[in-house]
Amino acid sequence: MGVLSNRIDREVLKPGDHIYSWRKAYVYAHHGIYVGDDKVIHFTRGEGQEMGTGTVLDILLVSSSLNPRHPPCPNCAQQQGSNGVASSCLSCFLAGGYLYRFEYSVSPAFFLAKARGGTCTCADADPAETVIHRATHLLENGFGCYNIFKNNCEDFAIYCKTGLISADERTIGQSGQAMSFLAAAFSSPLRLATSNVYGMAVTAIGVYCASRYAADVGMRSGVMKVSVEDLTGRLGGVNGMLSRVTSVAD
Structure with missing residues (x-):
C-alpha cells in the first residue's frame, strides 16, 4: 500500500482489518471490518432508513447498500438483519469490486498526500481483538440510524x-469521504475570490486539504472514547424514546 493505492490481496487480510471497496465508478466506497473466517461485518441502510433525499446524494445512499448487480449468496441473504449492521462473506461484501485496506496512524504529510478522503486517518487503531469485539457487539445491537454525513x-x-x-x-461523523464531499462543495465558491486561474486552483486545493485534515478523527477536537456497551446502551435509550413517541402519535 502507499500514497497512490491501498489495494491489497485477500491473502494478506488479517482479522480486525478495516477494509473497503469502491462503488459507482469510484464515487463512493463501502467500508467494513474483516473478522476472520471469510466474514465481514459492515453497516448498511436498515429497512426504511434514508430512503432518498431527492438529490445527487442518493447515489451515496444506493452505494451504501448491497450491490443489486451482485446479489448476496444464499447464505449471506439469510443473515441480513433489520438494524443495518450485517455479516457477509468477503465476496458478497466486495460485490465484484477490488479489496482495499484503510490505513491508521498515518503522518499528517501522508494524510494530506492522499487526495481522496476515506482511505486513511491519523488516529491510532486499537488491538484486533477489541476491534472484533466492537463489530460483533454492534452486529447484535445495531449502530443507530444510517445517515450520509453523521453515521x-x-x-x-x-x-x-x-x-x-x-x-x-x-x-458530522468521522467519515473522511463525506468530509471530502463537503470540503469540495465549500471550496468551490472560493474559486471566485480571484480571477487568476492559478490562484483559484491554489485557493480551492488549500481549503479542501485544510478542511479534510481538521475534520480527521485523529486530529479534530470534540471526540471521545466510548465503550461499545455504553454506545449501544445510549442508542437503545434513544430508539426506545422514539418508539414511544411514535406509538403516542399513532
Missing part, C-alpha cells in the same frame, strides 16, 4: 477500530 459505513468501521465518536451529535 455511515465508514463511521461504523472507524468506531470499531478506534472507539472514538463525536461528542457533539450536531457535527
